[in-house]
Amino acid sequence: MNVEKILANLEAKHPGEKEYLQAVREVLLSVQDEYNKHPEFEEAKIIERMVEPDRIYTFRVTWIDDNGEVQVNQGYRVQFNNAIGPYKGGIRFHASVNLSILKFLGFEQMFKNALTTLPMGGGKGGSDFSPRGKSDAEIMRFCQAFMLELWRNIGPDQDVPAGDIGVGGREVGYMYGMFKKLSHQCTGTMTGKGLEFGGSKIRPEATGFGALYFVEELLKDQNDTIKGKTIAVSGFGNVAWGAVTKATQLGGKVVTISGPDGYVYDPDGINTKEKIDYMLELRASGNDVVAPYAEKFPNATFYAGRKPWEQKVDIALPCATQNEVNLEDAKKLSANGVKYVAEVSNMGCTAEAIDHFLAQRMIYAPGKAVNAGGVATSGLEMTQNAQHIYWSEEEVDQRLHTIMRDIHEQCVLYGREEDGYMNYMKGANIAGFMKVARAMLGQGIV
Numbered sequence: 260m261n262v263e264k265i266l267a268n269l270e271a272k273h274p275g276e277k278e279y280l281q282a283v284r285e286v287l288l289s290v291q292d293e294y295n296k297h298p299e300f301e302e303a304k305i306i307e308r309m310v311e312p313d314r315i316y317t318f319r320v321t322w323i324d325d326n327g328e329v330q331v332n333q334g335y336r337v338q339f340n341n342a343i344g345p346y347k348g349g350i351r352f353h354a355s356v357n358l359s360i361l362k363f364l365g366f367e368q369m370f371k372n373a374l375t376t377l378p379m380g381g382g383k384g385g386s387d388f389s390p391r392g393k394s395d396a397e398i399m400r401f402c403q404a405f406m407l408e409l410w411r412n413i414g415p416d417q418d419v420p421a422g423d424i425g426v427g428g429r430e431v432g433y434m435y436g437m438f439k440k441l442s443h444q445c446t447g448t449m450t451g452k453g454l455e456f457g458g459s460k461i462r463p464e465a466t467g468f469g470a471l472y473f474v475e476e477l478l479k480d481q482n483d484t485i486k487g488k489t490i491a492v493s494g495f496g497n498v499a500w501g502a503v504t505k506a507t508q509l510g511g512k513v514v515t516i517s518g519p520d521g522y523v524y525d526p527d528g529i530n531t532k533e534k535i536d537y538m539l540e541l542r543a544s545g546n547d548v549v550a551p552y553a554e555k556f557p558n559a560t561f562y563a564g565r566k567p568w569e570q571k572v573d574i575a576l577p578c579a580t581q582n583e584v585n586l587e588d589a590k591k592l593s594a595n596g597v598k599y600v601a602e603v604s605n606m607g608c609t610a611e612a613i614d615h616f617l618a619q620r621m622i623y624a625p626g627k628a629v630n631a632g633g634v635a636t637s638g639l640e641m642t643q644n645a646q647h648i649y650w651s652e653e654e655v656d657q658r659l660h661t662i663m664r665d666i667h668e669q670c671v672l673y674g675r676e677e678d679g680y681m682n683y684m685k686g687a688n689i690a691g692f693m694k695v696a697r698a699m700l701g702q703g704i705v
């Protein structure tokens with residue numbers, strides 16, 4: 260495989276899609292040696308086929324705001340690859356959403372879902388609709404208008420959307436309600452649903468919980484433990500909330516959360532029910548700010564316009580969004596003696612930041628392995644829906660735990676270097692890639 264040639268072709272075909280090209284580059288560089296051991300892959304043009312989504316739906320979403328004004332947004336669903344199972348992946352509502360971002364997320368999702376051990380392909384969708392400051396009625400009208408277009412192209416064995424940034428239980432509920440209204444089907448075509456209508460226990464917590472189960476395995480591999488470690492978390496949404504909750508339960512001390520306005524440092528730890536619940540309140544306010552935390556808990560300090568990566572901690576857990584850790588941040592982390600960086604956001608670190616971590620021999624684990632517990636639990640929700648049953652909290656949590664251990668093992672299989680250093684980026688990329696590649700090969704040229 261000639262990575263540079265493939266990338267140059269892709270860039271010519273999809274100019275300016277920088278996040279997508281970044282995600283593809285990382286995977287191709289990681290897998291090229293392994294790929295070259297398999298002439299059958301090259302013969303079937305596996306790479307050339309894998310980097311292009313199967314199809315993309317783009318549609319206009321029209322809705323009316325509370326002032327009676329007509330609003331127009333762009334909607335998308337990228338059905339990336341279904342070699343392993345139905346397209347599966349979240350829907351993102353954020354002002355920054357564009358095709359490049361959704362293609363990168365769909366591409367990552369394909370490998371992540373392969374790592375979960377469950378039969379799910381990769382997909383992603385979303386809209387440039389910004390939920391910030393919108394009323395509940397506006398959110399509902401937008402979700403309904405979005406589904407009015409999307410519903411024909413999804414289904415339990417076809418494509419199963421879920422949440423992502425800006426899409427939580429409320430939005431999934433509104434979209435699923437409209438899906439049922441239009442399709443007359445109760446087939447659990449979305450995941451992340453409310454517990455009363457097909458949702459799974461632990462799904463809201465799953466991404467954060469799963470991430471910490473993975474971090475536990477990672478630390479064990481280094482003969483280390485999370486007990487007594489200080490942890491910097493970014494973000495303050497659903498994923499950060501789950502991560503803070505589980506990190507605290509396991510004996511770690513989380514000292515930061517962040518938002519678009521800056522970050523808060525709480526030297527006492529974000530470790531009481533009151534503090535952790537307050538994250539949910541901040542999120543529910545719809546204002547997208549964390550500053551009020553430092554007013555409510557005066558021992559904490561708010562740093563406007565800054566990122567938590569300047570704090571001296573043991574573990575960094577980016578839980579916000581793509582490319583939130585750049586080279587400058589990475590240098591601060593290493594200078595502060597941070598040993599472990601586990602991405603909980605998708606592609607949370609830039610390529611330059613990752614290069615820096617690896618050069619420093621820090622332990623870095625990529626989102627597609629660390630945050631796979633979210634979609635894995637979505638897979639468990641699909642299983643429960645298909646069987647028309649509900650599992651207990653213990654049952655789901657135990658399966659999630661097993662899956663995260665399994666993902667860690669797959670990373671070790673392909674990522675352990677000769678001197679013993681654990682390269683999780685390489686391990687996750689090769690393990691995910693090999694499964695998708697073999698699935699594609701087995702199903703012929705389609």
Ligand code: 2IT
Nearest residue numbers: 348349421422423634637
């Ligand atoms: O990035 C992700 O894995 C998600 N947003 C969750 C996707 C899902 O289908 O549960």
